[in-house]
Amino acid sequence: MESWVGASAQLELTVTDADTAQTVGSGDVPVLATPRVLALAEAATVRALARRLESGTTTVGTRVELSHRAPTPIGRTVLATAKLAKVDGRRLTFDVTVSEGDAVVAEARVERVLVDRSRFLATAFGTEP
Structure with missing residues (x-):
C-alpha cells in the first residue's frame, strides 16, 4: 500500500438548491453547505482508491479535519482534489482541496481505514458468528 501514496482523484459539483446550508439544515444561507463539502x-478520497482496492475490501471514514473558507453560491462549480498523503498500516490519510477556479473554498484532511467489507458489515449489523 505504500506504493499508493500520491494516488489522486477529482470530483466536480455544481451547486444547486439541494446543496445549500438552508436545505440541508446546517445554516440559513443559500450557499454550499459544509456537510456537502465534506461529502x-x-x-473524492473514495474515487482515488477505486481501482486499487482488492475485491472484498473497502475503506471507511474515521476522522476528518475540515476548514470551509469561502461561500459558494448556487450555480457555481467547485472541484475537489484528493491526494493520498500517507499510509500507516491500514490507515490512509488524504489531503483534499476544494476550489472554485483559483480560489480555495475548503481544505480537509480525511482519514480512512482499509477493511474487509463483509466482516465490517457483519459487525455493523450484529450478524458476526
Whole structure:
C-alpha cells in the first residue's frame, strides 16, 4: 500500500438548491453547505482508491479535519482534489482541496481505514458468528 501514496482523484459539483446550508439544515444561507463539502471531499478520497482496492475490501471514514473558507453560491462549480498523503498500516490519510477556479473554498484532511467489507458489515449489523 505504500506504493499508493500520491494516488489522486477529482470530483466536480455544481451547486444547486439541494446543496445549500438552508436545505440541508446546517445554516440559513443559500450557499454550499459544509456537510456537502465534506461529502464531496470524502467521495473524492473514495474515487482515488477505486481501482486499487482488492475485491472484498473497502475503506471507511474515521476522522476528518475540515476548514470551509469561502461561500459558494448556487450555480457555481467547485472541484475537489484528493491526494493520498500517507499510509500507516491500514490507515490512509488524504489531503483534499476544494476550489472554485483559483480560489480555495475548503481544505480537509480525511482519514480512512482499509477493511474487509463483509466482516465490517457483519459487525455493523450484529450478524458476526
